Amino acid sequence: MALVPVADALDRLLAGAAPLPGESVPLAEAMDRVLAEPIRALRTQPPFDASAMDGYAVHAADIGTLPARLSVIGTAPAGHGFTGTPAGGEAVRIFTGAPLPAGTDTVVIQEDTRDLGNGAIEVVEATAHGANVRKAGLDFAEGDLLLEKGRLLDPAALALAASANHPYLSVVRRPLVAVIATGDELRTPGSELAPGQIISSNAYGVAAVAHSVGARAIDLGIAADRKEDIAARVRQAVAAKADVLVTLGGASVGDLDLIHDVLTGEGMTLDFWKVAMRPGKPLMSGRLGAMRCIGLPGNPVASLVCSQLFLKPLLARLGGRRYRPDMREARLGAAMAANDRRQDYVRACVREEAGLLTATPLGLQDSSMLRRLADAEGLIVREPFAPAAEAGANCRVLMLR
Known part of the structure; x- marks a missing residue:
């Protein structure tokens, strides 16, 4: 033959x-797996206008002239929205991630206010209309395509799938x-x-x-x-x-x-x-x-x-993965004899000098010698019938590490 x-x-x-074929796995087991199906958002994120900072939810019109005195009528912690509707001249103490109270449009960070006591604050630094507010759907909206089929799932992709409310993912077996x-x-x-x-x-x-x-x-x-x-x-x-x-x-x-x-x-x-x-x-x-x-x-x-x-x-x-051998151009660190009809893969020490790779064969290449393979950073690839080459000649190296 x-x-x-x-x-x-x-x-x-x-x-x-x-x-x-794909298989369904829990989100916690999907790291470093390949998506068999695309991921679409099952929800909108954020699902409401949310505060991006700790501070006070206000009407921008109330802070156009500084200093601006406001009455604090309640608190909006994350996970619990304020149920009332602030009127003009009123503010709500708000924390990062909390829904913006109805009618408010701006969050003044707490560092830009002064506590006057008795439920009153004074805004002392200018804040632009809409500042420090994450609008509903800022990250994604329900139905959005978030991750393509074939995506290798890394930490960011897994967190995105979780945020989109996917407890299981279809991944390539x-x-x-x-x-x-x-x-x-x-x-x-x-x-x-x-x-x-x-x-x-x-x-x-x-x-x-x-x-x-x-x-x-x-x-x-x-x-x-x-x-x-x-x-x-x-x-x-x-x-x-x-x-x-x-x-x-x-x-x-x-x-x-x-x-x-x-x-x-x-x-x-x-x-x-x-x-x-x-x-x-x-x-x-x-x-x-x-x-x-x-x-x-x-x-x-x-x-x-x-x-x-x-x-x-x-x-x-x-496994559905993209793979390309790490083949690089280099120069020989030592002379090599002419090759015969077989393509050679020669264990080599590979070093970078002034931006150029130098690949030097590791002496005896007996195929029983695992230590030489463990020492090698790459394999010099010699085409069939390649002529003898001097040190410094161009070569190709398959990088191993």
Whole structure:
């Protein structure tokens, strides 16, 4: 099977991917979710002319000449309006958020008055007509479109939805990713290792990639190198109604690389297998019913690089999120040899100097070396058959952090 170019593989993986159906969630659980339906106001805010300051509600005509003496006939605290109607020469003590008493049109802040005692004040500073009053509907009116479908809900959007009187919101369902690691040599972190065994790390990185774009992940454990064990876990993923199944390892062509045979045996339609990239060549993609299947390489760096390039944009699209890789222009901090037919993703230290990014490869690039990936700020992207490049040459960098 011919190697699939990276761009073609991504296009094929994303083909037909669309936001999942909506679900209703309580407002308190909607942070960082994506709206499946637009939000319209169920009320007007403010619902009445309200005071924007602590002070006195007055008729503007009564304070045209200063100082102006007024009689205070009552109080309007927030949540409790004044029920009377002040006449000329009368004022009502009012607090921020309280409804403006009938007939009044202006609020004089308390700092601009002097208490004369016996229920009288004197206005000593000029106040414009309508000052310190929030008119009804200043923020929004009932029926107004407040938030578009597809909006990622941040604190301000949630507060707006709450103010519009929505206790529940329709949001895109979070994609569910089922993760299966494979290999007799793998053990969970914290295990005592026998000779020939290693710690399984990929599942944690893949789950973190899923979480970074709002998806959920379930770990279906480590399958032994036996077809029946792998198949049983694939069926668990189907039963869990996972949107995406990610397998780790076993996607190459060795005698114990069983993923292809198991998945096709369970009914998967293979789309592509083997991508023209380094690391990550054995990447596999297909569909098992409604579930998308991605077979990632077992080498930890290859697994995580492929997750960034393929799994992350897929989950973002299924979750209704806008996603664009953080690709930047930079200059090489060291010379690089000519490339072969595969697109390279080279772990690099990225530094900014005088407004320019410099990307320096981090030496040995073995795909088992997670420490180098953790140290890297980005991946230098080298096109297939790129010629040798000297230090200072232009390059592209996929930023990781």
